Amino acid sequence: MTVPDFQTLMRPLLAELVDRQPHRVRDLTERMSDLFELTEAERVQMLPSGRARLIVNRVGWAVTHMAQAGVVHRPQRGHLVLTDAGADVLATHPERVDMTVLSAFAAYRDFRGRTSAEATPPSVDPVASTTTATPGEIPDVTAAASPQDLLAQAVTENRAAVEGELLDRALALTPTDFERLVLELLRAMGYGRAGQLEHSGASGDGGIDGIISQDPLGLDRIYLQAKRYAAGHTVGRPELQGFVGALASNQGDRGVFITTSTFTKGALETAERVSHRIELVDGGRLAALMLRHGVGVQAETTVTLHRLDEDFFEAL
Structure with missing residues (x-):
């Protein structure tokens, strides 16, 4: 057989x-x-x-x-x-x-x-x-x-x-390890290259799990919220509003909200309407970004296809 x-x-x-x-x-x-x-x-x-x-x-x-x-x-x-x-x-x-x-x-x-x-x-x-x-x-x-x-x-x-x-x-990660994973992804994407990435997630963190300093002095900052939710637990308007409040408390105007789940229509509308610039990354996009930037994966096989080189034979 x-x-x-x-x-x-x-x-x-x-x-x-x-x-x-x-x-x-x-x-x-x-x-x-x-x-x-x-x-x-x-x-x-x-x-x-x-x-x-x-x-x-x-x-x-x-x-x-x-x-x-x-x-x-x-x-x-x-x-x-x-x-x-x-x-x-x-x-x-x-x-x-x-x-x-x-x-x-x-x-x-x-x-x-x-x-x-x-x-x-x-x-x-x-x-x-x-x-x-x-x-x-x-x-x-x-x-x-x-x-x-x-x-x-x-x-x-x-x-x-x-x-x-x-x-x-x-x-399957703990919430803290998931926050670290997200920071590693952002690092692989080039964020914080001229400054630093800081993991701030802890009890009493005010809704901010990480801070990306885009310059050495930390004047240009992006704030991060990372939520490890199962597929059935969507991120809604209240969570986005809480993140906006956390940005305001830190005098920030830009943020990234990343989740393993999805965002409700209300959450998407909130992100569009507020004056702060907020980028939303759901589970599907998170996985795609990890694969694209080589986070948590290894290359296994490289395949090369060949075609006839007509120019080579014409030059003979």
């Missing part, structure tokens, strides 16, 4: 977690190799990049998709546990669990929406596709798509998955 595609691995992986105890992903990978009776050559088969074993890559991406849907949870690094939603999926889908099944979950549809919104070849349906390629590779989706289309799809698939994982990890 060849190495199974990542969708085929989904239900067997869920079945291994039925005891509701944490399992190491490394052990799960070996169990999948045994279950699908992979040969020794198939067990050590590498990706074209040579960076990882194919079965490890496909198990990893099956886990990523299922985690985005909320049917599995990572309680700690390298471990996996079945959620209540995952137990329901196991009970109601005895034959197969794939991307179509996961699309019943709003969180997974959001994940796929982030993927398809950026780059989707016209002939590719990212949810209904039955391709056996993994998101970490260039998928064999359709002969009608160019290599550039397929590469773009693979890159955006990876980006959407990592952004979701970044947001999950940010939510």
Whole structure:
């Protein structure tokens, strides 16, 4: 048997977690190799990049998709546990669990929406596709798509998955550590380069979690508020009004309000109407900025596409 595609691995992986105890992903990978009776050559088969074993890559991406849907949870690094939603999926889908099944979950549809919104070849349906390629590779989706289309799809698939994982990890931080994370992001974006970034978050901080001094004397300041809220806990008008009051107390006129959640319409209107200049960053934009500026991520694979150099042959 060849190495199974990542969708085929989904239900067997869920079945291994039925005891509701944490399992190491490394052990799960070996169990999948045994279950699908992979040969020794198939067990050590590498990706074209040579960076990882194919079965490890496909198990990893099956886990990523299922985690985005909320049917599995990572309680700690390298471990996996079945959620209540995952137990329901196991009970109601005895034959197969794939991307179509996961699309019943709003969180997974959001994940796929982030993927398809950026780059989707016209002939590719990212949810209904039955391709056996993994998101970490260039998928064999359709002969009608160019290599550039397929590469773009693979890159955006990876980006959407990592952004979701970044947001999950940010939510798992303590409020203080989340404030530090936000300051590291702003530092990576170039803020405070000529001055300094100060973490001021503490009890009695007056609603200010950080101060960015844009010049050595601290005359040009930007004030920061960072709120680590779950997706269902939106930031509303009262929180924005409190931040505006904190700016006024510090004689500030510019601020950045960053949250892992979203802003209500009232909060957005408040930010637009007040005399202070306030930039709002929600969870989706936060994750995208972290990825763009290399905060909390590592580059894994670089792919170069080549084309024929007509000028070279013309010059011969």
